[in-house]
Each structure stands twice: as C-alpha cells, then as structure tokens.
Amino acid sequence: LPVLPIECERPSETFVQTVAEQVERMRAIVDRRLSGGLGGDTRQFTAVGPVLEMLRRYVAQAYRTRALNVELEIVGPVTFRGAGEDLEEMAGNLLDNACKWASQRVRIRALAKDGRWQLVVEDDGPGLTRSQSSQVLERGVRLDHRVPGSGLGLAIVGDIAASYGGRVLLDASELGGLRAVLDLPAQE
Numbered sequence: 001l002p003v004l005p006i007e008c009e010r011p012s013e014t015f016v017q018t019v020a021e022q023v024e025r026m027r028a029i030v031d032r033r034l035s036g037g038l039g040g041d042t043r044q045f046t047a048v049g050p051v052l053e054m055l056r057r058y059v060a061q062a063y064r065t066r067a068l069n070v071e072l073e074i075v076g077p078v079t080f081r082g083a084g085e086d087l088e089e090m091a092g093n094l095l096d097n098a099c100k101w102a103s104q105r106v107r108i109r110a111l112a113k114d115g116r117w118q119l120v121v122e123d124d125g126p127g128l129t130r131s132q133s134s135q136v137l138e139r140g141v142r143l144d145h146r147v148p149g150s151g152l153g154l155a156i157v158g159d160i161a162a163s164y165g166g167r168v169l170l171d172a173s174e175l176g177g178l179r180a181v182l183d184l185p186a187q188e
Helices: 001-007 016-036 050-062 084-101 131-136 155-165
Strands: 069-075 105-113 116-123 167-172 180-185
Touching: 050 069, 050 084, 050 105, 050 116, 084 105, 084 155, 105 167, 116 131, 131 180, 155 167
Parallel strands: 069 105
Antiparallel strands: 105 116, 116 180, 167 180
16 A cells, blocks of 8 residues: 555656555455454465565665665565465554654564564554553554554554464664564474
8 A cells, every 4th residue: 555655646657557556455455354364274384585675675665755765684585374465464564554654764573583583573663661561552542643544563563463363563673763673483
C-alpha cells in the first residue's frame, strides 16, 4: 500500500506493472485472511535475505522524499519456516512503522540465535514509553493520529508471529527510537 501513492505521484514506464504487482499482493493477503489463513504454515521455507532486500527497496521508494538511511544486515543464512507472504507481512509492517517514525535512520538486522531467529528493526525516531509499547500491540490502537495508519499493523504482526510460535517485543533502540524484535523458531 505505501508504494501505490508514490507510483501515482510520478507515473513511469513501469507504472502499470508496479501497480498491478502491488494490487495482486494486496488481493492475495485479503483473500488469505478471508479464507481463515493466519500464518502457521510450517511446511514452507522462505529465505529471509531476499524478502528483506525487496522490502528495503519498497520503503526506499515509498519514503524517498525523506531520504532515510535504511541499513540492512543479515548475519549468516537465516530461513523462516513459513509462508513468504507471512514473512513479508510481518517484516513489512515493522519496517513501514520504523520508516514512518524515523528521523533519518532505520536499521534492519536478521540473525539466528539459540534455536530461534530474530528480525530486529530499529529507528531513530521519538520511540515509545513502556506503557505505550504494550498499547500499540493491541488491535486498532493508534497513539498519534497525525501519522497515517490503521492501528492494525503491529497487532497483525503479533497474531502471525504467535501462529508460528513467535512473538513481537518492543523496547528502546540504541538509535534513540523504537526497537521492534520479531522472535521466531529457527528452521529445524
């Protein structure tokens, strides 16, 4: 969704193709949710690196007017035991939130650790208090209505993560803003 308004601002020769791709992604997500599909499909395996690189390109495009520095580091081979669409939705929501609130910098890091793997997304924005961190994980909660959003993104991330035996943790980033950690079981 964040890509579409940007594409509409500056139609190019790839405009129709980009819009069609994004609409198809959204349709697939909606269809999957309407059919009761909420994560938990551990029969699939998805390489994390290519998904994060694709998402980084999307946010760079969507937030290009803000000239954010979006850093990506993948420590070793990291594989998500689940559907690529679920990984895209979880990581995409975390990354989009970080870009919305960042002043200049967003850092993404994926690493395997102790039988689990983590996606850590940090920003240099205003951050949240401990109380606010627990509130924003609830469905429909928005703390600042000046910034576009529905208040559903983090709740959806939490729901999908839970369906895979994972969780989302929010705390302070050493960059000064928020640190969101998606913690999931590693590939067996």
